[in-house]
Amino acid sequence: MAQALDVVILAAGKGTRMFSECPKVLHKLAGKPLLQHVLDTAKSLDPAKICVVYGYGGETVPQTITDASLRMVKQEPQLGTGHAVQQALPHLDGKHVTLVLYGDVPLILRETLLPLIRIAQSGKVALLTVEMENPQGYGRIIREGGKVRRIVEEKDALPAERCVTEVNTGIMVLPNQYLTGWLAALKCTNAQEEFYLTDVIDLAVRAGIEVATAHPSRQHEVLGINSKSQLAQVERIYQQEMANKLLSSGVTLIDPARIDIRGILSCGRDVVIDVNCVFEGLVELGDRVRVGANCVLRDVKIESGSLIAPFSLLEQAEIGAECRVGPFARIRPGTQLAAEVHIGNFVEVKNSQVGINSKINHLSYIGDATVGSKVNVGAGTITCNYDGVNKHRTVIEDGAFIGSDTQLVAPVTIGKGATIGAGSTITKDTPGEELTLSRAKQLTIRGWQRPVKKAKE
C-alpha cells in the first residue's frame, strides 16, 4: 500500500513587499485568502494531516483560518524554509511522505501534485521544477549526469550556476523517515544565514536516495505572490481560467475579460452574462437566465428564464422562474421571489416573500413583508417595518392593488383584492375587496394670492 500523505504549508513570511499589516497569506485572491486556496487544494489530496506553519502577524492566521482539522504551528523567529518545516515535524508520521506547499503559491493544481506524490511513494524525493527564461531570484537545479545533485540559491550561486534555467518551485515531497535527520543536519552557513529546505536535496543524494522531478502543466501554477502587482496578475489569470471554464460549458460571456467570480458560479444552458458582473459565494443560474451589465450577485439562486437587468445587487435571495429584476434593483438577504415577479428600478426588497406574478415596479421599499400573488405595488410604496426598536411584518394578500406613494405601517395586513388609494398612510388592517384610503380631502382656496417680494428700503 502507498504511504499516506502529510502536507506542510509554509505561511510564516511577512511579505514585506505587500506593504500591509495583514500577513501575506491572508490577502485575497478571488475573494478568498491565498492560504485558503492552498488548503482547499491540499484537502483535495485527502492527506492524513495538514500542518500550517505561521509566524508573521501573531495569531492573525490561526484566528482567521479556523479549521479544527488543521495543525497550526508557530515559527518564531523565521530562520528559513528548512527551519519552518522543522517546526511541523512533531506532527508528522514517520511512515508517511510529506508534501511541502506554500501559502503564497495559490494556483497549484491537484493534477500537478498527484504525480509528484506518486514519485515519493516509490521511495524517491520528488521535486517540482520549471524551466524559466529568466530564472532570477529562484533556486537553481544543479544536475550531474542528468540527475539532480543539489539546489543552489541565487544568492549563493556561482556565475555558471546562475545560467541554469531549471529552477526550484519550492514544492517537493519528502520521505518522513529521513526528514528529521536531514532537517537536523541543515546549516545556515550561506548568503542569507537561513536554514534552507533546499539543502535536503544534497543530503538525500548523499544518502543514496534518488531525486526525481516533475513539472506543472502550466507555469502560472507555481507563481508566488510577493507584491500587490503580482496579486493582481494572479487574480487576472484565475479569472480568465474561470471565464474559460464557463465558456467551454456553453455560457455566453459578452466579454470574458470582464467578469469576476469570487466563489462558485454554476449555470444552466443558454445563460448570457453581460460585462462587469461580480459573482460571490454560491450563485446558481438556471437555464436561459440573463444577467445584464454591472450586476453583483452574492449567494443567490435564480430559476430559469429570469432576467436581471443592469446595475442590480442581489444577495442571499431566491429568484423564481421568468422574473424580471432591475435595472437598479436591490434584493437583500431573505428575499424569495416566486415565478414571474417583476421588481423594477430603485426598488429595495428585504426579508420578504413575493408571490407569483406580482409587480413592484418603481421606487419602493418592501421589507419584512409577505406579498401574495398578482399584487401590484405602486410607485413609491414603503413598508414602515421598523418602529425604532422592533421590526414588524406587512402582509399584502393576493390580488391587492397598492396605490402610489403609500406607507404601510407594520404590523398591518392588506386584505385579498383590496385597493389602497394613492398617497395613503395605512396603520390598521384593511378589508379585502374594498377601497381604503387615508388622505385629507382635496380643497381649493379661491382667490388665494401668492406672496409678493417686499420692496427694499
Ligand code: UD1
Ligand atoms: C525559495 C526556495 C527557492 C525557490 C523559491 C521558489 C529555499 C531556501 N529557497 O526561495 O529555491 O526557487 O522558494 O519561490 O527554500 N517561509 C516561512 N518561514 C521561513 C522562511 C520562509 O514560512 O522561515 C515561507 C515564506 O513565507 C514563503 C516561502 O516559505 O512563502 C518561501 O520563502 P522565501 O524566503 O520567499 O523563499 P525564496 O527566497 O523565494
Ligand code: CA
Ligand atoms: Ca528568502
